[in-house]
Amino acid sequence: MSNKLDNSQIIHTDKIALFHRETIKKYTKNILTKNPPKIVGFLANDDPAAKSYAKWTKKACESDGIQFELKYVDKDDLETHVEDANKNDSIHGIMIYYPVFGNMKTFYGMSMDEYLRDSIHPKKDIEGLNSYYSSKLYRNIRFMDSPHNLKKLILPCTPIAVVKILEYLYQYNEPDPLLGKTITIINRSDIVGRPLAAMLANDGAVVYSIDIDSTFVVTKKKKSLSQMTVEESCKQSQIIITGVPVKSYQLPSKYIQPNTTIINVSSFKNVNIEEVLKIPNVRYVPQVGKVTVAMLERNLLRCYDNTNNK
Amino acid sequence: MSNKLDNSQIIHTDKIALFHRETIKKYTKNILTKNPPKIVGFLANDDPAAKSYAKWTKKACESDGIQFELKYVDKDDLETHVEDANKNDSIHGIMIYYPVFGNMKTFYGMSMDEYLRDSIHPKKDIEGLNSYYSSKLYRNIRFMDSPHNLKKLILPCTPIAVVKILEYLYQYNEPDPLLGKTITIINRSDIVGRPLAAMLANDGAVVYSIDIDSTFVVTKKKKSLSQMTVEESCKQSQIIITGVPVKSYQLPSKYIQPNTTIINVSSFKNVNIEEVLKIPNVRYVPQVGKVTVAMLERNLLRCYDNTNNK
Numbered sequence: 001m002s003n004k005l006d007n008s009q010i011i012h013t014d015k016i017a018l019f020h021r022e023t024i025k026k027y028t029k030n031i032l033t034k035n036p037p038k039i040v041g042f043l044a045n046d047d048p049a050a051k052s053y054a055k056w057t058k059k060a061c062e063s064d065g066i067q068f069e070l071k072y073v074d075k076d077d078l079e080t081h082v083e084d085a086n087k088n089d090s091i092h093g094i095m096i097y098y099p100v101f102g103n104m105k106t107f108y109g110m111s112m113d114e115y116l117r118d119s120i121h122p123k124k125d126i127e128g129l130n131s132y133y134s135s136k137l138y139r140n141i142r143f144m145d146s147p148h149n150l151k152k153l154i155l156p157c158t159p160i161a162v163v164k165i166l167e168y169l170y171q172y173n174e175p176d177p178l179l180g181k182t183i184t185i186i187n188r189s190d191i192v193g194r195p196l197a198a199m200l201a202n203d204g205a206v207v208y209s210i211d212i213d214s215t216f217v218v219t220k221k222k223k224s225l226s227q228m229t230v231e232e233s234c235k236q237s238q239i240i241i242t243g244v245p246v247k248s249y250q251l252p253s254k255y256i257q258p259n260t261t262i263i264n265v266s267s268f269k270n271v272n273i274e275e276v277l278k279i280p281n282v283r284y285v286p287q288v289g290k291v292t293v294a295m296l297e298r299n300l301l302r303c304y305d306n307t308n309n310k
Numbered sequence: 311m312s313n314k315l316d317n318s319q320i321i322h323t324d325k326i327a328l329f330h331r332e333t334i335k336k337y338t339k340n341i342l343t344k345n346p347p348k349i350v351g352f353l354a355n356d357d358p359a360a361k362s363y364a365k366w367t368k369k370a371c372e373s374d375g376i377q378f379e380l381k382y383v384d385k386d387d388l389e390t391h392v393e394d395a396n397k398n399d400s401i402h403g404i405m406i407y408y409p410v411f412g413n414m415k416t417f418y419g420m421s422m423d424e425y426l427r428d429s430i431h432p433k434k435d436i437e438g439l440n441s442y443y444s445s446k447l448y449r450n451i452r453f454m455d456s457p458h459n460l461k462k463l464i465l466p467c468t469p470i471a472v473v474k475i476l477e478y479l480y481q482y483n484e485p486d487p488l489l490g491k492t493i494t495i496i497n498r499s500d501i502v503g504r505p506l507a508a509m510l511a512n513d514g515a516v517v518y519s520i521d522i523d524s525t526f527v528v529t530k531k532k533k534s535l536s537q538m539t540v541e542e543s544c545k546q547s548q549i550i551i552t553g554v555p556v557k558s559y560q561l562p563s564k565y566i567q568p569n570t571t572i573i574n575v576s577s578f579k580n581v582n583i584e585e586v587l588k589i590p591n592v593r594y595v596p597q598v599g600k601v602t603v604a605m606l607e608r609n610l611l612r613c614y615d616n617t618n619n620k
Contacts, residue, residue, distance in 0.1 A: 107519060107526040107533035108448055109504060118445050131441055135428050138418055194419060209417060216417040223417035 017290035028065025038067040044075040050097040093126035093300040126299040128154040159196035161291035176204035187243025208233035242270035327600035338375025348377040354385040360407040403436035403610040436609040438464040469506035471601035489514035497553025518543035552580035
C-alpha cells in the first residue's frame with residue numbers, strides 16, 4: 001500500500017479501489033434477473049488514451065458482474081445514439097468519452113460537449129455530469145427525491161474518488177468532516193475541479209479553486225473571487241489536489257508544507273516527487289484512476305437500483 | 311386593431327392580449343380555495359424600466375385574479391429569498407427582474423444571473439428560463455411528464471407571446487404549422503431569441519438566428535453555423551423578428567420583401583416605420599409586451615395547476 005521514504009509516503013490506491021469493487025461484486029452476485037446491470041460507453045473520438053481507458057473500464061466492469069458495451073460511433077450521430085440508449089430498458093448507464101467536439105461554438109450558447117452531457121437522461125447518467133446533478137451539487141442538495149431523501153445524488157466519478165481517498169486517509173465519516181481544513185485544487189474543469197471544490201466545501205472545508213486566470217474561495221455558504229496566489233493558498237492548505245493537464249507544469253515544492261496530503265488527478269506528474277518526499281510527513285497519491293472506475297461502477301448500481309423494475 | 315396605411319399595417323396586440331387575459335379571468339373566478347394563485351417578483355436592481363414593468367405586471371395580474379407581491383431585495387440576499395419562496399406553499403410563481411449581476415464571472419462557470427435562473431424551482435418558474443425547461447425545449451420535448459404527456463412544458467413569456475401573435479396573424483394550429491416558412495430572428499439572448507428560434511424551428515420553420523458575431527440556421531433536426539448575411543436571410547424570410555437592444559440599430563428597409571411580417575421584441579424601434587409601411591403588404595407589430603404579460607399569467611396558472619393541492 002505505501003512506499004516509505006523517510007517519513008513521507010507514496011500512497012497507492014489499489015486497496016481503496018478493491019474495497020469498493022468487492023462491495024460491488026457482492027451486490028451483482030446476488031442479482032437474479034433477466035435484466036442485468038449494463039453500461040453503454042460511446043467512443044466518438046480517435047484519442048488512443050480514451051480508447052485504452054474505455055477498454056480498461058470494460059474489463060473492470062465485466063470482472064465485477066456489470067455488462068459493458070463499447071460502441072464506436074460517428075460524432076454526428078452521437079445525439080441520436082444517446083436518445084436511443086435513454087429509451088432502451090436493458091441499458092442502465094450511459095457514458096461518453098470526452099472531448100468529442102471540444103469547445104465548438106453552438107446555437108445553444110454552450111459547447112457541444114456540454115450539450116451532449118445533458119442529452120444523457122439523469123437516471124442513466126453514471127458520470128454524474130448532467131446539469132440536473134451539478135445544479136443540485138452547487139446548492140448542497142444531496143438527494144434527488146426531497147423530501148423523502150432516499151435517493152442520493154449521482155456525483156462525478158473522479159471527484160467522488162478523491163473524497164473516498166480522503167475518507168480513507170483521514171478516517172472520517174461524521175457530518176462536516178473537513179471543518180477546519182483548507183484545501184487547494186489546481187483545476188476547475190466541469191468534470192473534476194469544479195464539482196470536487198463544491199463537494200469538499202459542502203463537507204466543511206475552505207477550498208481555493210484555482211485555474212489559469214482566477215482563484216475562487218469556496219465554502220458551503222459562499223463562492224467568491226480571491227486575490228490569493230497559488231503559493232499563499234498552498235502554504236495554508238493541509239490538502240492539495242493537482243490537476244493540471246499539461247506535461248510542463250510543476251507545482252514548486254517550496255509551496256508544500258510538512259504534513260500535507262497531495263492527490264494528483266492529472267495524467268501528468270504535477271510535482272517533483274523526489275523533492276516532495278523530502279518534506280516531512282507528506283503523503284502523495286500519484287493517481288486516482290482505479291478508484292474512479294470503482295466509483296463509475298458504484299454510480300451504475302445506483303442508477304440500476306433507481307430504474308430497474310425489480 | 312389595425313392601423314391601415316396603403317396596404318400595409320401596424321398591428322397592435324391589445325386584442326390578442328385581452329383574449330388570453332379573458333380566459334385567465336374566467337379561470338381565476340372559478341377558483342374556490344384558501345390558497346389563491348400568487349406570484350412573487352424579486353426586484354434587486356435600480357433599473358427604472360424594470361420597476362415600471364414590475365408595477366405594470368402587478369396591476370395586470372391583480373385585475374385578472376392573481377395575487378402579485380413585489381419584493382425589493384438586496385442582490386446578495388436574492389438566492390436565500392428564492393430558496394424561501396421555493397419552499398413557501400402559498401407562492402406558485404417566482405420571477406426575478408434581470409439583469410441582477412449582469413455577466414459577473416462566478417465559480418460555477420456560468421454568469422450569476424444564469425445561476426439565479428436555475429435557483430427557482432422548475433415547478434414555480436413562470437418565466438420558463440430554468441435549464442430544466444430550455445434543455446427540453448432544445449430537444450423538442452414538449453411535456454414534463456413523459457410518457458403520460460399531460461403536463462406541457464413552461465415556455466419563456468416573450469417567445470411564447472410571439473408564437474401566439476403568429477398564430478393569430480396566420481390562423482394556424484395544425485402540427486408543423488410553419489413548414490415552408492423562413493424566419494429571421496435578430497437576437498439570440500437566452501430570454502428571447504434563442505428559445506424563440508427553437509420554438510419556431512420545432513413548429514417546422516427554417517430559422518436564421520442572428521447575433522452580433524454569428525448566424526445559425528436552425529431547423530427541427532439541425533442547428534448549424536451559417537455564412538448567410540443578415541441581408542440574404544431577411545430577403546428569404548416571410549417573417550422577421552427584430553430584437554436588437556440598442557437605440558442606434560436600424561434594419562435597412564431594402565432587406566424587407568413585400569408580404570413580410572415584422573415583429574419587434576426590442577424596446578427600441580429597430581426599423582424605419584415610415585419606410586417599412588411603403589413596402590406592399592407588410593405587417594408590422596411594434597411591441598409584444600402586453601401579450602408577454604398575458605403569457606406570464608398563463609404560465610402561473612399552469613404552475614398553479616401542477617402544484618396546488620386541489
